[in-house]
Amino acid sequence: MKDNANNCLESNCNLCPRNCGVNRARGQMGVCGQTDRLKVARAALHFWEEPCISGEAGSGAVFFSGCSLRCVYCQNSAIAQGGVGKEISVSRLAEKFFELEAQGANNINLVTAGHFVPQVIAALTQAKAGGLRIPIVYNTSSYEHVETLRRLEGYVDIYLPDFKYMEGALAERYSHAKDYPAVAKAAIAEMVRQSGPVRIHEETGLAERGTIVRHLVLPGQAEDSKKILFYLYQAYGDDIFVSIMNQYTPLAPMRDYPELNRRVTEAEYDAVVDYAIEIGIENGFIQEGETAKESFIPSFDCEGI
Numbered sequence: 001m002k003d004n005a006n007n008c009l010e011s012n013c014n015l016c017p018r019n020c021g022v023n024r025a026r027g028q029m030g031v032c033g034q035t036d037r038l039k040v041a042r043a044a045l046h047f048w049e050e051p052c053i054s055g056e057a058g059s060g061a062v063f064f065s066g067c068s069l070r071c072v073y074c075q076n077s078a079i080a081q082g083g084v085g086k087e088i089s090v091s092r093l094a095e096k097f098f099e100l101e102a103q104g105a106n107n108i109n110l111v112t113a114g115h116f117v118p119q120v121i122a123a124l125t126q127a128k129a130g131g132l133r134i135p136i137v138y139n140t141s142s143y144e145h146v147e148t149l150r151r152l153e154g155y156v157d158i159y160l161p162d163f164k165y166m167e168g169a170l171a172e173r174y175s176h177a178k179d180y181p182a183v184a185k186a187a188i189a190e191m192v193r194q195s196g197p198v199r200i201h202e203e204t205g206l207a208e209r210g211t212i213v214r215h216l217v218l219p220g221q222a223e224d225s226k227k228i229l230f231y232l233y234q235a236y237g238d239d240i241f242v243s244i245m246n247q248y249t250p251l252a253p254m255r256d257y258p259e260l261n262r263r264v265t266e267a268e269y270d271a272v273v274d275y276a277i278e279i280g281i282e283n284g285f286i287q288e289g290e291t292a293k294e295s296f297i298p299s300f301d302c303e304g305i
Contacts, residue, residue, distance in 0.1 A: 015148050016068040016114055017183050032115035033083065034066035039116075041065050041078075041085040043096045043304035045105055050243050050285050052200055052207040053107065053137060053160065060105030060134070062096065063300065064113045069143045071164070071175045073218075073260055075249060078300045080112065086305045093123040094130070096304065101134050106206050107158065109137040114144050117151055124155045135208060138191075142184035143177060149190045159191035159211040166227040174218075174257070185231075188213060197239040198283065212241040212285075216248055217264050217272050225272045233281050242284035244273055 012021040013030050022028040024036040045058030053059050063076070065085030078084045088096075097108050113120050124136065135157035142161040163184050165171040171180035191211045198210030213232055217225050225244075232242055246269040254260050273286050 013115075015117055015145065017143055017145055017177070017179060018068050030068070030115065031070070032066040032068040033081065034115055036119075037087045038090065038093060038119045039065035039085040039087050040093070040096075040305050041300040041302060043100065045100070045103055046109065049109065049160075050207075050212060050241075052205060052241075053109065053158070053212070055106045055204065055206050057104040057106050059107055059109040059137065060097070060100030060103070061109040061111055061139075062093070062100075062113075063111045064116055066115055067112050067141070068115055069141045069175050069177060069180075071141075072254065072257055073174065073248070073250065075247075075251065076112075076300070077251070084300050084302075086302045088305060090119055090122045091126065093119070094126040097123065097127045097132055098130070099304070101132060105134060107135040107137050108132075109139055109160075111139040112141070113138065114140055114148065117148050121151060121155060128155075140187075142187045143175075143180060144183070144187040146186050146190045149187060149194070153194050156194065157209050158207050159188075159195050160214065161188055161191060161211065162214045162216065163188065163228050163232065164216065166224050166231065170218075170221065170224060174260075185235075188232075189235075192236060192240060198241050210240065211236075212243055214243045214245060216245045217269055218248055218260070219262050219264050219268070220259050222268045222271050226275045229272070229276050229281065230279060233276075233279055238283050240283070242276065242281055244269075244276060244284065244286050246287045 011023050013024045018031040020030045022030050027035050029035055042063040046061035047054050047058045049059050065079045067080035074080050137158045137160050138156045139160040166181055168178045168181055172178040195209050195211050199208045201208055215228050246264050248264050250261050
């Protein structure tokens, strides 16, 4: 593996379920909006993840540019769709892992890295050989090929996937991915297979292994949220943690999606949380207070790159 972002991808990229098949090594862009040049928008301590991820010292979050899902309400659109970021080498990424560890990060948090999995594996191989010891978190939309996730086995300790929709019609309307529910179910099953039940350190309260599934409640979609929670609890019981989020923020007028031009009401969110309790979910997280505001979205100014 050469010490750059080239030569890490097959000539016809099918890392994600979009299966666009472009030659990213020759500069072609996939649906993710990226060539094979490793591009990162931010690498810094992040304090707004779940308590067992951020803790008090923060999570060492590395935000990768581009995304294959392209949700219309994306809260990280500056990097997912806007192209913000800086090209770096595999070795520089490995160095950044060590810098974050030295800053006291509880873990390395790889945010939306699916379209750079080969390069990430190369950087993790270097870092682990060099003595990196903190856990690796893989933070994903769950729009992932199982085959791609299998490459990460042995590299990732904690999976932090979303489960966005149970209904394909919603996935088609808001993420242009009607197959999202089936893809996410298969992807999360693979993550749980690799990571096993959630393991929390008794003294620090930090996650050491496991899968924590996030669900962002959308305006008017409490019933879909309930279907997701029911599925997750039936499939995995107490082996996973579930994080129910109320932080949906309409960042700009959405003329084509007027139903999304508001925040989730307290009643909507409470109905979802109450349902989770009703069906027996105990291991998880809820959000309280003013989480639905732009201040909880980091500045993607290439800090730390």
